[in-house]
Amino acid sequence: MSVFSERVKKLRKAKKQSQIEVGKALGKSRESISKYELGEREPDTNVIALLAKHFNVSSDYMLGITDDSEIEAVDNSKFFGRKLSAFESYLKNDNFIPYLQLAVIMKDS
Template sequence: MKIFGEILRELRTKRNISQPELADALGINNRVSISNYENGKAEPKYEDLLKIAEYFNVTVDYLLGRENAEKYYFDKTKTVPEEEKKIENFLKETEALIREKSNMSEEELKHIKTFMEFIVRKKD
């Protein structure tokens, strides 16, 4: 299981963000904090942990090494704002449709997921 510092460094470097840039973006006054987090010398306060999760669009559980982010992670840095809005609207509408029919079986939900994966992969 990865530790928080490793996960933070991986997320930050994947996006080519420096430690000072990340500290500024998160509103963390002490820029050394990011380095200390990544090197396991310090742990973030609860509020900072939430800011980090929101910034990278992952769950706190993922940051703590407790779950696989791939099922939740959507890299917002790879989209333009208009595209992001389209995706967010689509996700909201899809969720509303699924919740409307709350008695869907596991098999029906699996079919929906499989179809969506097919469409996404077809685009690539």
């Protein structure tokens, strides 16, 4: 049994889902999920991505490249600088949105 097949089965059981439920979420049959778990069928890249997204893990984890199942968050401040990150958090603030909407209305009128 491959690392991929073991991890599909482990993640499915951890999420307490049947093969039917996983197949339905991915647009695949129960038989396809079963064959992935048994190592009888090799997944294509789309299936790997779908499974990783469904189980909220990285495709590297699914393939056994890493044992870390957590997806690392990207720190935007490293890419864009602190000022831009601070501005982004300001725009995401729910208290700011009404003021932004008002500014758009005032601009349009």
